[in-house]
Amino acid sequence: MAHIRKAEITSPITTLGGESTSRVVPALLVVAAACIGGAFAWQGLSNRALFLHSYLVSYMFFLTITLGCIFFVMIQHLTKAGWSVTVRRVAEVFGCGIFPMALLFLPILVLVLTGDSSLYPWVNTTPAASGAPEWAVGDERIFDIKATFLTPFWFGIRSVIYFTVWTFIAFRLYSWSVKQDETGDKNISLKSQSFCAPLMLAFVLCLAFAAFDMEMSLAPMWFSTMFPVYIFAGCVLSSLATILLTCLLLQKTGRITDEITIEHYHDLAKLCFAFIFFWGYIAFSQFMLIWYANIPEETFWYRFRFEGGWVVFSLVLLFGHLFIPFLGMMARTVRRNKTYLLFATIFLLAMHWVDHFWIVMPQWKASVYEGYFSHGEPITSSQYVVWPGFVDLLLFVGMGAVFLASFCVVSGNRSLVPLKDPRLHEALNYDNP
Amino acid sequence: MNNEVDNREQKKLVGVLGQFDDAHTLVHACEALRDSGVKKMDAYTPYPVHGIEKAIGIPRTILPWIVLSIAAGGLCIGLGMQWYTNATTQLLPFWSGYEFRISGKPMFSLPANIPVTFEVIVLSSAFASFFGMLVLNGLPKLANPLHRIPRFKRVTNDKFFLMVDVGDDKFDASQLRNNFSDWGATDVEEVFQDQTDWKLPAFLKTFAVLALVLMLVPPALIFRARGMTYTGTRLHVVPDMDWQVKFKTQTEGPLANNNTTTEFFFQDIRAQFDDLPGTVSRSDQSGDSEFFKGIRTGSDLHSSHTTPAVLASNQEETAQEETTATTEATAADEPDWVTTIPSQVKVDRDTVLRGQRQYNIYCAVCHGYSGEGNGLANNRAVALSTSGESAWTEAKSLYDPTVIDQPVGRIYDTITNGRSTMGPYATRIKPEDRWAIVLYVKALQKTRKTAVSKTTEDNSAGDKKDSGK
Numbered sequence: 001m002a003h004i005r006k007a008e009i010t011s012p013i014t015t016l017g018g019e020s021t022s023r024v025v026p027a028l029l030v031v032a033a034a035c036i037g038g039a040f041a042w043q044g045l046s047n048r049a050l051f052l053h054s055y056l057v058s059y060m061f062f063l064t065i066t067l068g069c070i071f072f073v074m075i076q077h078l079t080k081a082g083w084s085v086t087v088r089r090v091a092e093v094f095g096c097g098i099f100p101m102a103l104l105f106l107p108i109l110v111l112v113l114t115g116d117s118s119l120y121p122w123v124n125t126t127p128a129a130s131g132a133p134e135w136a137v138g139d140e141r142i143f144d145i146k147a148t149f150l151t152p153f154w155f156g157i158r159s160v161i162y163f164t165v166w167t168f169i170a171f172r173l174y175s176w177s178v179k180q181d182e183t184g185d186k187n188i189s190l191k192s193q194s195f196c197a198p199l200m201l202a203f204v205l206c207l208a209f210a211a212f213d214m215e216m217s218l219a220p221m222w223f224s225t226m227f228p229v230y231i232f233a234g235c236v237l238s239s240l241a242t243i244l245l246t247c248l249l250l251q252k253t254g255r256i257t258d259e260i261t262i263e264h265y266h267d268l269a270k271l272c273f274a275f276i277f278f279w280g281y282i283a284f285s286q287f288m289l290i291w292y293a294n295i296p297e298e299t300f301w302y303r304f305r306f307e308g309g310w311v312v313f314s315l316v317l318l319f320g321h322l323f324i325p326f327l328g329m330m331a332r333t334v335r336r337n338k339t340y341l342l343f344a345t346i347f348l349l350a351m352h353w354v355d356h357f358w359i360v361m362p363q364w365k366a367s368v369y370e371g372y373f374s375h376g377e378p379i380t381s382s383q384y385v386v387w388p389g390f391v392d393l394l395l396f397v398g399m400g401a402v403f404l405a406s407f408c409v410v411s412g413n414r415s416l417v418p419l420k421d422p423r424l425h426e427a428l429n430y431d432n433p
Numbered sequence: 434m435n436n437e438v439d440n441r442e443q444k445k446l447v448g449v450l451g452q453f454d455d456a457h458t459l460v461h462a463c464e465a466l467r468d469s470g471v472k473k474m475d476a477y478t479p480y481p482v483h484g485i486e487k488a489i490g491i492p493r494t495i496l497p498w499i500v501l502s503i504a505a506g507g508l509c510i511g512l513g514m515q516w517y518t519n520a521t522t523q524l525l526p527f528w529s530g531y532e533f534r535i536s537g538k539p540m541f542s543l544p545a546n547i548p549v550t551f552e553v554i555v556l557s558s559a560f561a562s563f564f565g566m567l568v569l570n571g572l573p574k575l576a577n578p579l580h581r582i583p584r585f586k587r588v589t590n591d592k593f594f595l596m597v598d599v600g601d602d603k604f605d606a607s608q609l610r611n612n613f614s615d616w617g618a619t620d621v622e623e624v625f626q627d628q629t630d631w632k633l634p635a636f637l638k639t640f641a642v643l644a645l646v647l648m649l650v651p652p653a654l655i656f657r658a659r660g661m662t663y664t665g666t667r668l669h670v671v672p673d674m675d676w677q678v679k680f681k682t683q684t685e686g687p688l689a690n691n692n693t694t695t696e697f698f699f700q701d702i703r704a705q706f707d708d709l710p711g712t713v714s715r716s717d718q719s720g721d722s723e724f725f726k727g728i729r730t731g732s733d734l735h736s737s738h739t740t741p742a743v744l745a746s747n748q749e750e751t752a753q754e755e756t757t758a759t760t761e762a763t764a765a766d767e768p769d770w771v772t773t774i775p776s777q778v779k780v781d782r783d784t785v786l787r788g789q790r791q792y793n794i795y796c797a798v799c800h801g802y803s804g805e806g807n808g809l810a811n812n813r814a815v816a817l818s819t820s821g822e823s824a825w826t827e828a829k830s831l832y833d834p835t836v837i838d839q840p841v842g843r844i845y846d847t848i849t850n851g852r853s854t855m856g857p858y859a860t861r862i863k864p865e866d867r868w869a870i871v872l873y874v875k876a877l878q879k880t881r882k883t884a885v886s887k888t889t890e891d892n893s894a895g896d897k898k899d900s901g902k
Contacts, residue, residue, distance in 0.1 A: 284544075284547060287544065288544050288545075288548070291544050292536065292538075292544070292545065332493075332497070429483075431483040431484055
């Protein structure tokens, strides 16, 4: 209270990477190409199914972060949030990463459209002995419905819709925000708000169906209406961790000066804390209903993750994604400690990666797995448990490079903090009671 | 107002109050006071002023720790309660647990217990934070001396106040007056405690005593009424449930709403319609005896009400042996059973398969899937009756010569009305399905009479022929 911070931005407005900017982006892209290409050469040719599943893990990791950032920006506009103005720009820039994410989705889309079923078993519609495709195990009514929904054609149409909607939202909001930097037009804030209201509905619908399409359909006969919410919880948590981590690093390197205070970190950390528990709540809601009903059509998905080596991942998630961070982020003092937050956000992001590994990887040998379901043969999942390996690392680094390159290109030589937002003074003088 | 001011001398000093015109001067004054070592002070503002708690030097509240510990207690209570009630019996001499298995889950299984535990944690945390906040703030307070000061009323409008409590170690009224003025206070005054403030209003005491006494009345009435019979008029708590707007059958009907004459809604004064022409009662299926009873038309009139099988099934539970005897004794009076499948039932493969499905649902538990009378329920019951734990008449093998010789009508009747220990299935299986079962039973029997190859060849054709015999 003693000192009221004036609504003027003191952060240096330069490009990320400073004088060597022109070399940073190409270098990152070269790293991306080398890593993804290397991983493909290493494993993509010999074991395409396994490679594609690894690809999807890293892809979903960065896609969910990007989507979470778009959601973050939208919810700040919708709630007329004042506190978050100074950290909003980072989320806006990350949100625009949805365009390179759409490009990285192309290989998957092309494979599906060309009828390659090594990633999504439902692409294969060749009838087996029973008359239905091989993946159609269990109740035929479920198959009838699933078969009309999961076709390459509709998958393609839906994918185009998802990425169009997401890209539209992200770029619209970012370009308005940048325009406000120059004009200081207050109407832009109001316009963004009314823009977000209907588009939030479209965004969430796309997110839900993308969760069905991209990850739940790896087990084509499995269904859980809680699944999109589960993915959404991960989206928000991982994006909050990313925003927090990015702000910490940008401030540490002097890209942002005193616009972001400990109060903003504290608030982001509080949201993180909330979404850690929300994630656990949703994960448990999904699990408990399936566990309690105990219907084979649903339980097999979990049973597979609780057997053999996969149980290790399940336990890592239970403790690493829920209990440890929940207790670890509970105290106010740790939420206001930058060193601690640096560690915590990296830990949360690692857990987010494990989460998607846990969702995607057990599906890589669909035939083994569905044989297990239909005949009840005692195939233990330890027989083909996959541990994270070099290929996963390469793909993670490769896509991470694309993610960072996108951040550099989109932010360009603009300020990393909104310059003339009407609520800027609120954020600058924000204080946690 | 005036008399309050006049009485000041008789009152006790509680502190010094300074009035400020804006939040900045207030915060500065707070900081100066804090730095001079004053601890017992409080600021009053029209709106929440950020950072004021630091300026006053209020230490961080311990409320989170209280909430955390009570939440941990809630966790233990939530889990412990479920464990005690569901997974133990007679652990303590009073309040015994009750082991009740649900959905085949273990008596104590964490996933099922988490929702309840979670709710208990949330509830106890909410209570802890709400009541903890009240207690830590010293609320509810019946009276505050500040409310006696006319100037203080503007605290909810545009003025800011700072009060130093008389109990503070550094309290010095005259020095505080000077300091407040130096820091920009527009007014300083001493606050006195009206001794009457501490007295509880008389009406409140009366009310509390009265409420306590009244609260004892319902339990006292209940206590008095234990084991008593009551002869007075019944209490009607929910009158529209006790007197429903409806008419019972065979009673007088409603009046038509006619202003000139009194007319009943139906001409015959009754509350219900007569059956519409052509109505067939569910219980009276005499229209098609062959289809509904398995008895030839015309011959059922004299026997339909005294069919031994009906008697047998009605009395089976109370007098099993007796009814068996009755059945045998009246065997000569057997009705004229139908010997062919009625024309309504299509004799083909689909019907046999339908019969198989129904048979497997209703009959196989006792008669066995292959019809040898070795179903699971039967086997278990036989084992129990051998050890004397229950009485049971063994389910018949469908290949028993007496069954093989039975006409289809008789088998149909057995399904419909039951025999001996076997109960009636009339309410559970539709007539069409009963006939389908009969067809399937006949098909089963044929498998034991004919070579396998022949049976499979003329499956559907043979059925008709066989059932016609």
